[in-house]
Amino acid sequence: xxxxxxxKRVVDYNVKVRVKADGSGVDLANVxxxxxxxxxxAVEEAVRLKEKGIASxxxxxxxxxxxxxxxxxxxxxxxxxxxxxxxxxxxxxPLAVAKxxxxxxxxxxxxxxxxxxxxxxxxxNQTGQMLAALCGxxxxxxxxxxxxxxxxxxxxxxxxGGLQTVALKLPAIVTTDLRLxxxxxxxxxxxxxxxxxxxxxxxxxxxxxxxxxxVKVLKVExxxxxxxxxxxxxxxxLVEKLKNEAKVI
Amino acid sequence: xxxxxxxxxxxxxxxxxxxxxxxxxxxIGGDIHVLVAGAGCAAVATAAAQVAxxxxxxxxxHAAYANxxxxxxxxxxxxxxxxxxxxxxxATTNGKNVLPRVAxxxxxxQISEIVKVIDADTFQRPIYAGNAIATVQSSAAVKVISxxxxxFDAVAASGGSASIEAIASVTDAGISAxxxxxxxxxxxxxxxxxxxxxxxxRGMQNGxxxxxxxxxxxxxxxxxxxxxxxxxxxxxxxxxxxxxxxKIVAPQLYIAVGISGAIQHLAGMxxxxxxxxxxxxxxxxxxxxxxxxxxxxxxxxxxxxxAQL
Amino acid sequence: xDFKLTEEQQMLQDTVARLVRDSYGFEQREHFYRSEPGFxxxxxxxLGELGLCxxxxxxxxxxxxxxxVDNMLIMTExxxxxxxxxxxxxxxxxxxxxxxxxxxxxxxxLLPVLISGELQLAVALEERQSHYQLLDVQTxxxxxxxxxxxxxxxxxxxxxxxxxxxxxxxxxxGEARDEQGISLFLVDPQAEGLSRKVYxxxxxxxxCDLFLERVLVRDTDLLGEPGQALAALRYxxxxxxxxxxxxxxxxxxxxxxxxxxxLKTRQQFGKPIGKFQALQHRMVDMRTELELATSMxxxxxxxxxxxxxxxxxxxxxxxxxxxxxxxxFIAEQAIQLHGGIGMTWEYNLAHHxxxxxxxxxxxxxxxxxxxxxxxxxxxx
Numbered sequence: 001x002x003x004x005x006x007x008k009r010v011v012d013y014n015v016k017v018r019v020k021a022d023g024s025g026v027d028l029a030n031v032x033x034x035x036x037x038x039x040x041x042a043v044e045e046a047v048r049l050k051e052k053g054i055a056s057x058x059x060x061x062x063x064x065x066x067x068x069x070x071x072x073x074x075x076x077x078x079x080x081x082x083x084x085x086x087x088x089x090x091x092x093x094p095l096a097v098a099k100x101x102x103x104x105x106x107x108x109x110x111x112x113x114x115x116x117x118x119x120x121x122x123x124x125n126q127t128g129q130m131l132a133a134l135c136g137x138x139x140x141x142x143x144x145x146x147x148x149x150x151x152x153x154x155x156x157x158x159x160x161g162g163l164q165t166v167a168l169k170l171p172a173i174v175t176t177d178l179r180l181x182x183x184x185x186x187x188x189x190x191x192x193x194x195x196x197x198x199x200x201x202x203x204x205x206x207x208x209x210x211x212x213x214x215v216k217v218l219k220v221e222x223x224x225x226x227x228x229x230x231x232x233x234x235x236x237x238l239v240e241k242l243k244n245e246a247k248v249i
Numbered sequence: 250x251x252x253x254x255x256x257x258x259x260x261x262x263x264x265x266x267x268x269x270x271x272x273x274x275x276x277i278g279g280d281i282h283v284l285v286a287g288a289g290c291a292a293v294a295t296a297a298a299q300v301a302x303x304x305x306x307x308x309x310x311h312a313a314y315a316n317x318x319x320x321x322x323x324x325x326x327x328x329x330x331x332x333x334x335x336x337x338x339x340a341t342t343n344g345k346n347v348l349p350r351v352a353x354x355x356x357x358x359q360i361s362e363i364v365k366v367i368d369a370d371t372f373q374r375p376i377y378a379g380n381a382i383a384t385v386q387s388s389a390a391v392k393v394i395s396x397x398x399x400x401f402d403a404v405a406a407s408g409g410s411a412s413i414e415a416i417a418s419v420t421d422a423g424i425s426a427x428x429x430x431x432x433x434x435x436x437x438x439x440x441x442x443x444x445x446x447x448x449x450x451r452g453m454q455n456g457x458x459x460x461x462x463x464x465x466x467x468x469x470x471x472x473x474x475x476x477x478x479x480x481x482x483x484x485x486x487x488x489x490x491x492x493x494x495x496k497i498v499a500p501q502l503y504i505a506v507g508i509s510g511a512i513q514h515l516a517g518m519x520x521x522x523x524x525x526x527x528x529x530x531x532x533x534x535x536x537x538x539x540x541x542x543x544x545x546x547x548x549x550x551x552x553x554x555x556a557q558l
Numbered sequence: 559x560d561f562k563l564t565e566e567q568q569m570l571q572d573t574v575a576r577l578v579r580d581s582y583g584f585e586q587r588e589h590f591y592r593s594e595p596g597f598x599x600x601x602x603x604x605l606g607e608l609g610l611c612x613x614x615x616x617x618x619x620x621x622x623x624x625x626x627v628d629n630m631l632i633m634t635e636x637x638x639x640x641x642x643x644x645x646x647x648x649x650x651x652x653x654x655x656x657x658x659x660x661x662x663x664x665x666x667x668l669l670p671v672l673i674s675g676e677l678q679l680a681v682a683l684e685e686r687q688s689h690y691q692l693l694d695v696q697t698x699x700x701x702x703x704x705x706x707x708x709x710x711x712x713x714x715x716x717x718x719x720x721x722x723x724x725x726x727x728x729x730x731x732g733e734a735r736d737e738q739g740i741s742l743f744l745v746d747p748q749a750e751g752l753s754r755k756v757y758x759x760x761x762x763x764x765x766c767d768l769f770l771e772r773v774l775v776r777d778t779d780l781l782g783e784p785g786q787a788l789a790a791l792r793y794x795x796x797x798x799x800x801x802x803x804x805x806x807x808x809x810x811x812x813x814x815x816x817x818x819x820x821l822k823t824r825q826q827f828g829k830p831i832g833k834f835q836a837l838q839h840r841m842v843d844m845r846t847e848l849e850l851a852t853s854m855x856x857x858x859x860x861x862x863x864x865x866x867x868x869x870x871x872x873x874x875x876x877x878x879x880x881x882x883x884x885x886x887f888i889a890e891q892a893i894q895l896h897g898g899i900g901m902t903w904e905y906n907l908a909h910h911x912x913x914x915x916x917x918x919x920x921x922x923x924x925x926x927x928x929x930x931x932x933x934x935x936x937x938x
Contacts, residue, residue: 014579016512017377026381034572073565074572094349095358123376124361129319129349138320138425141346154428159342161439162432166318169424179488185577188609188622191569214389215358218371220381226519229540235553238525238543246523246540248445248502249469249558451585482585512819532899534823 001111001148001170003046003055006101006131007039007075009068010121023219035071038116040078041176044183045146046114047079054148055112057081061104063097065089069199077186077194084108085201088211094122096211098130103207105135110171112153117142117175128175138168142177250369251280251304253330255338255347256297260287260315263296266339268403271300273396274337275404276366280304283411284329286322288315294413301405309416316427317343323350324420330355330391334369340395348395357389364400378497378516399499399520436467440491443472445502448491448518449484450476452507452528452547456484461551462506468558474498474518476508492517507547510535527551561856563631571631577604578639584906590642595720596764597642605645606675614650615657619669626797626862630804630855637808640909642763644680644717646805648672651798652679652725658790659742659782668723668744680721682712682745682768683791690922692727692791695740697770699728705776706730708743712768716920719756719766721747726768727791730784742787744779745770761916762909793866796874799921800862803855803881806917810848810888813910817841817892837895844891851884872934875927882924885914 011017012034017026035043049055060075062068063086072083086100105113113135118125132139140146140155144163147154153168158177186194204211232238242249252274257264267283274281283297286309294308307329313321330336330351338344340362352359364382365373371386372394440446447466449459459473466473474491475484491498492514503521508514510526510533518524519538526539527550536542543550563571581601590598605611614629615621622628629650636645653672656664656679671677688694697710708728718724724745732739745752751773754766782790821832821841831837858877861870889911893900900907918924 011377017380019381026377070565070568074569077569093358095353095356098353121377123374123378124349124359125345126349126352126359126361129346130353130359132320133323133350133353136422136424138422139346139350141319142342157342159430160442162430164316164430165428166316167426167428172424185604185608186569186573187607188570188573188613191566191573192622194569195566213358215360215385215387218384218386220376220383223375223379223382223519226524226538228537229524229542231536231542231544235543235550235557238541239554239557241541242502242523242525246502248523478583478585481583532824537823537825 001055002057002059002108003049004105004108004110004113005039005042005046005058005060005075005080006113006115006127007043007060007062007071008036008116008119009033009062009064009071010036010119013037013120019220019222023221025217025220033067033070035074036116036119036121038118038120038176038178039071040183041178041180042114042116043075043078043080044181045174045176048181049146049148050079059084059108059110061086061101063088063092063100066201072199073194074186076197076199077191078184079190080197082197083199085199086204086207087201088204090211092211093213093215094124094126094130096209096213097127098134099209100204100207100211101127101131102134103209105131112170112172112174113137114174114176117177128173132173135171135173137171137173139173139175140166140168141175143174144177144179146174146180250278250334251282251332252277252335252337253326253333254281254283255326255336255344256283256285256293257339257341257343258285258287258290258293260290261292263293263300263406264339264341265403266341266398267297268300268406269398269401270337270339270396271302272401272404273363273366273394274335275302276401277335277369279334279369282307282333284309284326286314286325287317288312296406298411298413299407299409300411301408303409303411306411306413307416308413309419311419313419313421317347318425318427319347319350320422320425321420322347323354324422325416325418326351327354328418328420329416330393333391335392335394337394337396340397344395348393352393355391355393357391357393358387359393359395360385360387361395362397363394364397379520380516438470438472440472440474440489440496440498443498443500445469445471445504446474446491446498446500446518446521447471447504447506448474448476448508449479449506450508450514451478451482452509453479453484458548459485461548461555464555465504465551465558468555469502471502471504476511476514478509478511505535505539506551508535509533510538567628567631570628571635573608574610574632574635575638577608578635578641582639582641587640587642587909591762596758597644597720601641602643602678603675605643606673611645611649611675612673614653615669615673619657619665620673621669626800626859627856629801629862630859633801633804634808634811637805638812640762640809640906640913644678644720644763646798646801647681647717648679648721650801651794652681654794654797655681655725655742655781655790658794659787663778664744664781677722678717678720680715680718680724682715682718682724682726684713685711686713690926691735692795693737693740693788694735695727695729696734697726697728699730699741699743699775701730702774705774706743706780708745708770708773708775710770712770714759714765715768716759716763716765718747718768719754719764723747724768725781726770727787732785737788739785740788740791741784742781742791743775744781745773745775749773749775759916761913789866792871795921796870797862799874799878800855800858802917802921803851803858803877806881806885806914807848807852807855809910809913810851810885813888813892813907813914814844814848816907816910817844817895820896840891840895844888847884847887851881854880868934868937872931875931875934878922879924879927879931882918885917889914
């Protein structure tokens with residue numbers, strides 16, 4: 001079967017982001033960018049399914065500026081077969097992204113779409129579920145295990161306090177959680193091979209999708225700093241404060 | 250203007266997260282209706298009707314909703330939701346699972362994990378793992394919003410007397426099925442939902458010393474976490490890690506033991522209500538976020554703490 | 559000039575950076591340091607599996623034909639992580655000598671296992687009296703039936719304790735400091751008459767001294783023509799210097815980052831000490847030195863694989879001198895700005911500082927390169 005994987009270019013997770021003084025957003029000038037960690041897990045899962053002979057082709061798609069080609073190349077170096085960039089320089093929300101992905105799904109007709117559960121920049125955790133709704137597909141979000149059984153997909157999901165397993169009819173959407181797998185490193189031979197793999201660029205207009213949004217960001221600010229508390233002299237004093245002042249025990 | 254709140258429950262009891270969500274709904278303002286969708290969930294509906302501030306409880310009691318499968322539930326919520334100004338759910342794994350599906354069906358954007366209500370259209374939500382707070386405004390006809398519980402104090406579970414109304418229509422998409430569930434049977438609460446967390450860092454020196462923390466945790470009914478340094482050093486397994494790349498927690502009380510307070514770790518716990526730090530290094534950055542700091546040897550302080558609780 | 563990395567180079571850097579980040583946490587490094595080989599064999603194996611061990615070798619030999627810049631990217635990340643593996647000594651220095659001097663038979667025998675990571679090499683060039691002079695070789699190789707007998711002593715062979723094969727320079731004719739007469743041999747560390755004294759170096763990696771007493775080396779293990787090795791030794795030392803400069807850049811970047819974080823965190827007189835202008839100036843000085851050193855390291859990477867010339871030698875000597883000077887300055891300033899904690903074993907900065915200070919004692923110290931530069935300037 002064909003698998004479509006969506007990946008997003010985000011600030012590298014090791015970068016400490018700084019809020020811009022004018023409140024317009026976070027400062028991304030000269031900041032290291034990388035593939036969203038959950039998306040790496042999505043690529044890895046798709047490639048593993050291909051290595052097991054379950055998937056026949058892995059197509060990776062990203063929506064963003066032309067710079068997102070870097071992340072697509074990385075996905076190709078990790079083992080994806082082909083890449084599509086929907087090029088847009090606008091700041092797109094999850095609904096617009098889901099609509100664009102829906103257009104790609106219509107064209108590619110994958111049996112399975114794998115996405116990261118959320119991007120570590122906007123922290124929305126919406127796109128996969130929205131895409132599932134738009135396509136009318138079943139969804140296995142926050143997956144920690146994925147197993148294809150005939151025309152059905154068994155997904156073990158990380159839920160509050162434990163694990164849940166659901167059976168989904170294919171085609172379906174899976175969003176990845178941290179424990180699904182440990183992504184591999186791109187090896188040097190595969191990095192070299194990646195540049196020869198096809199990467200197509202399309203525009204939202206060409207896909208016939210409007211990306212208008214009903215949400216606008218008014219401002220972005222740094223979180224209120226915690227004010228430093230007090231030092232206590234003894235365990236007895238600590239227990240007393242927790243009981244009588246903070247009232248948390 | 251009325252607000253629809255999705256009840257979080259397990260068919261037997263109403264989960265506390267619902268009370269925080271109702272609290273957010275109160276701040277938005279308007280009639281609050283709670284939707285209880287499940288199977289054999291009458292007791293939940295009764296409990297929801299008693300929640301302070303709730304005007305009406307809608308009950309969709311059918312096998313299709315037994316396990317909160319989003320494919321079925323979203324159809325129901327979207328159908329009901331189009332008559333409301335706001336649709337709210339707790340930002341639990343369940344709420345996060347179903348709500349974006351509802352928003353897409355309604356063709357509106359969703360606002361995730363709000364921590365503050367500015368007005369009926371304007372909200373604050375953390376982005377970049379809490380390193381920035383965005384103020385966002387929605388012009389959508391129906392505002393679909395998930396609510397981070399730690400941002401809102403729970404309303405009282407009793408005192409209300411809402412009417413209960415059954416929903417007859419059933420929507421079964423027929424594309425998914427529940428297979429099974431494995432809920433951790435640990436005596437201790439789960440990290441992300443625990444009210445109290447005791448965490449250890451590199452200062453614990455080895456895995457065996459974490460027993461000291463379990464002693465305190467048992468007295469407090471707390472979960473036990475760890476810093477990345479402790480995980481990297483192999484003291485404890487990965488799933489105990491609190492931090493930007495681990496679990497993000499915000500309990501009522503967070504006790505950091507032998508944790509220096511790397512930014513990575515602080516990002517995962519700085520929204521805790523009360524933070525206690527026990528560390529022998531007076532200069533450790535953890536003291537800058539701690540409400541109560543105790544400078545001393547953890548191997549003396551922790552057993553003493555356990556004895557005094 | 560365009561300093562932007564190509565897409566492939568960017569991916570290479572990402573791969574190595576992630577590998578180092580995942581494998582080389584502080585505690586993990588401590589563990590590797592205290593282990594028997596003094597580094598991580600697992601990490602080394604991973605470098606092999608990912609093709610990174612093959613980077614510096616030509617595609618004709620199954621490598622990836624990496625440029626000086628490619629090697630620089632790898633070395634910078636290894637430096638940032640203070641990695642203990644002898645990548646520079648084995649893959650760049652020894653591997654370069656092998657590729658330059660080796661016969662078809664020798665290359666076929668050794669390069670595949672070197673590229674896969676199964677074989678690790680070490681270079682044994684220095685002697686107690688040589689003081690970075692490659693031609694000051696007193697170890698002697700006497701002609702015997704079917705081969706040579708090596709006798710003498712080599713010092714500070716980094717990675718020599720764990721190497722599967724040693725590249726040893728010895729004199730087949732002439733007197734000490736003669737340009738002619740130096741040969742390079744492949745020596746099996748298990749050979750009869752060879753003993754090793756292993757010790758940890760101040761900055762981390764393990765090294766050893768070699769004691770050779772009539773160690774028999776067959777003709778098939780002589781690299782290149784007898785007595786003609788010096789040019790290759792000099793050329794490959796240049797490549798090693800470029801790699802070492804890159805390694806230093808990674809370490810300096812990390813030391814600057816740790817210091818900057820500390821200035822922003824440490825409170826004194828009610829505010830972060832980074833608010834004090836005197837400390838800001840010192841931080842700026844560190845960054846300025848780092849920028850200068852980075853430029854020189856890039857220059858070194860660009861000329862490392864060029865044909866041998868006086869110009870190349872001069873630039874490499876300059877790069878080594880400037881980078882080493884920056885390294886020492888940054889190490890000292892970083893410790894000063896940290897105060898006592900900057901010197902504690904439990905804090906990463908202390909280990910970076912040691913590495914940065916010790917750099918000048920490998921592949922030629924400041925005086926050595928300064929006088930080399932002066933001479934080259936004169937002859938140019």
